[in-house]
Amino acid sequence: MSYLFAAYTIIWVVIFLYTVYLWRKQNEVATELEILKRAVEDK
């Protein structure tokens, strides 16, 4: 049972980490884009 538990834990950890990575990356880029667009408009 511990092998099964270990395997599914690893699967969920990898999926969780990659999802969080993509969400954070998307937020970072969107925020930077927003700031830059606003700066260009202000000029």
Add this chain to the structure above:
Amino acid sequence: MRRRKQAIGLITLVVTVLAVYLVFMYAPVPSNVRDLPEVQKILYFHVSAAWIGFLAFFVVFVASILYLKSRDRKWDVLAASSAEIGVVFTTIVLLTGPIWGKAAWNAWWTWDPRLTTTLVLWFIYLAYIVIRNSAEEDEKRARLAAIFGIIGFVDVPIVFMAIRWWRTIHPVVFEAGQVGLTPKMLTTLFVSLIAFTFLYLYYLLLRLDIAKAKLELAGIKEKLRAKF
């Protein structure tokens, strides 16, 4: 685009919860396995992750050909996004396989043709990502990555056929004309495959969004640089 992504995200969540339920509550423990039969349940997500690896690298292959033909940046972006997702899912395959191997063969790793070719596949696409992050100019880097993406795909059919071409200890789930699973096990595997396919689509949309925003960002920065 945002709505479509949210809808796919929601479907992914629902189908994944269903898949987990089927794996642990519905799929029977095989009666023909003597030692640690419950460990066979690793197969459902292990095979699904392998399927997504193949699908993702196939998308890289097709997008790379289309990029070389058209030099349209969107194909390059699609290939880059799919390759990254493929590496993530192949990592899952390479991590869960040895756990099953330890339980079934009492060894974390053997240089079996299926295991070895899968490891090679992982290294090929890791190298592909390294090429993409190299300091070369955009056009040259995209061309080089596309060529690598096409050549690298050669390993995918080799991985798939490895258990049929060579003597191996890796189990064969699907063989010509027969399936080594009961109907309940097959249903569980099928739902797991659908769940992972939706997860791939969701990741791909997210990854494409990021790539598009990055391109837009680079365009604005370029304009500003030219201005000042």
